[in-house]
Amino acid sequence: MSIVIAYSPDIYGRAALEHGLAEALLRQTTLVVVNVTRGDSLVDSHYAHEDEVQQVLDRLDAAGVDAKVRRDVVPDIADAVLSVAEEEDATLIVVGVRHRSPVGKMLLGSVAQRVILDARCPVLAVKPS
């Protein structure tokens, strides 16, 4: 039993992290922070650096939650989040959502949308406040 957070080092990822943390404290479950990249460009701003990952872990430790971070290079980000949720027997997935223009949706797709539609467990969609 755990809560899976789809994390990226930006405001959306941090919003997901905070809400997921609050939810984990409430439900007394463990946390799994997923941060994956497609690895097809040289630089990916959605992929956290080592020290950023450490900061996240420190933050969760300080809050007293049993947490781990899963990072990987994968072909598809939404699939990766969903399969981690399966493996970890997740009771909840937390994703940050943002506005996308129709063109942006067509070109880039939406990780959050696919996670929301395909997940077997409830999904909490949060916005940065």
Add this chain to the structure above:
Amino acid sequence: MDLLLDGFATALSPTNLLFAVLGVLLGTAVGVLPGIGPAMTVALLLPVTYSVPAESALIMFAGIYYGGMYGGSTTSILLNTPGESSSVITALEGNKMAKTGRAAQALATAAIGSFVAGTIGTVLLILLAPTVGPLVVTLGAPSYFAIMLLALVSVTVVLGSSKLRGFIALFLGLAIGLVGMSSGQPRMTFGFAELSDGIEIVVVAVAIFALGEALWVAAHLRRTPLEIIPVGRPWMSRSDWSRSWKPWLRGTALGFPFGALPAGGAELPTFLSYVTERRLSKHPEEFGKGAIEGVAGPEAANNASAAGTLLPMLALGLPTTATAAVILVAFESYGLQPGPQFMTQNEQLVWALLASLFVANTLLLVLNLPLAPVWAKLLRIPRPYLYAGILFFATLGAYSASTSPFDLGLLLVLGVLGFAMRRFAIPVLPLIIGVILGPRLEEELSEALDISRGDYSTLWGEPAAIICYLVMTLIVASLVAARIRSLRRAPRTSDTEKDEVHT
């Protein structure tokens, strides 16, 4: 002087200025992107030569060449991954500087140093080119044969870690160059009528540089992204200036002659410049932790060597780097053959090209100082998009060379060869230079033997030729000596697959 002013008049005409801007923008972009270099870009743009006047195309290609030297440093400094092989050394100190929060200063000293070195290098080129011209006119076929042989041997032996791999590449290139007609007989055409005119160099260049690299990237598509160091606008403090200007000048002094030598290229002078700066620095304790001298010197050296490379190319028709080799192909597609008479017969073109180098250099400084953060954004382009575009242009270029479907098949075969060369860490440069110089080597040899009526002693009958053979003997002897020494010392450890930067 009048000639130079005329050259400026041509280079600054609106059309040519546009081509220069296009060239430096493209050059910087491909310089920033690892794996994609100026040689590949010029190869992909060779079809442009069918529809654009010679001056404009060559001005653009020169811009790409200079731009590539600038762009390579950005990736070296911000990512610790050299964009070009000429910027490998820059990463040593440049990335350390960036990690300690001095990325802006590292980028600034690289850009300004490149400008200073490029300008001085171009001045040297302008001073030397007219004096070298008359000198080389006196050389006969035997000397030419010897000089080209020297270029082939030294390019193969001096660069790269493995001599065996270098020679494999060289002989592959020479073999490709042999295909075609010889004395009215088909040679190595394997019964294909399409091969009787020889293999188009455009197809070889595009296949080896573009297709080979694209296949290589496709085979290694997913990689952990690298950490990029965010940067603002480059700037330098007074102490940075005072620590940079001497390395700039020393780097220029090292880079230009090495560029002009047949075994030129930028790898050796950048390394020497780094070593020199480390020895002369007043802050030796900073080396390894981000010393600005270690960025300023090598970055000046690689731009000066780019200028130096143009000297043997214009005066002798002798390419010493991959980019110069492909630019030489562009000259040939205009029916121009750089060499002894070239400078005097095409004065207007040559001086327009030389003047455009100043223009390109200035444009690069103006573009690069404020735009460094923008260039860094290029690194976020997903590789599939990038390489789809490259493959499109590669196919277009190979097909338009002689509008024959046969060339497309050839492109694929040679592309697989290019991929295999990357897989087994075989350098690309000896192959491409072998393809270009091979047929000319043969031409000079048969001309020399025609004149001497088949007497081989004519080959060492000229002083210049004797010097070349002596230098070759020295190179080979030092190679053998080094080999014996290393055999005595320890059993060698071999390296099979290396992730090198391909230019």
